Amino acid sequence: MKRSEIRETIFILLFMSQFYDENGTREQRNLYLEGMNDGRLSEVQGVMPTDEDTAYITKKLDGILAHQEEIDAMLDKISEGWKIRRMAGTDRCVLRLAVYEICYDEEIPTGVAINEAVELAKKYGGDHSASFVNGILAKIAEENRK
Numbered sequence: 001m002k003r004s005e006i007r008e009t010i011f012i013l014l015f016m017s018q019f020y021d022e023n024g025t026r027e028q029r030n031l032y033l034e035g036m037n038d039g040r041l042s043e044v045q046g047v048m049p050t051d052e053d054t055a056y057i058t059k060k061l062d063g064i065l066a067h068q069e070e071i072d073a074m075l076d077k078i079s080e081g082w083k084i085r086r087m088a089g090t091d092r093c094v095l096r097l098a099v100y101e102i103c104y105d106e107e108i109p110t111g112v113a114i115n116e117a118v119e120l121a122k123k124y125g126g127d128h129s130a131s132f133v134n135g136i137l138a139k140i141a142e143e144n145r146k
Contacts, residue, residue: 014093064100
């Protein structure tokens with residue numbers, strides 16, 4: 001899978017995690033990845049993940065969920081007037097993924113994390129999601145450089 005396809009899969013799983021507790025999230029992740037691996041969901045992404053892809057997806061999703069409170073605190077601080085609980089679910093998940101990549105994943109350049117997040121926001125968010133996500137992430141990137 002391409003990194004953008006992996007990122008989109010992580011976004012989908014992260015979005016689903018909003019509706020489940022920790023055990024439910026793990027179960028839904030496993031079902032989704034099994035569906036991709038056995039071809040039931042291959043049409044969703046158009047590709048089937050390798051074992052390496054599945055391990056990477058699982059590791060990154062677990063990392064985001066482990067740091068979610070810290071990430072949400074950063075987003076609350078940066079997004080003046082738009083607390084995390086008021087954001088659209090898609091925007092919230094795109095931002096969580098990108099903030100994780102910017103702050104915790106040294107393999108992903110900041111510019112790539114922001115560009116990919118904007119693309120996900122265009123695809124899954126509302127009319128203003130891309131500009132909202134871009135603005136928030138620009139502030140996060142600036143804070144992260146200090």
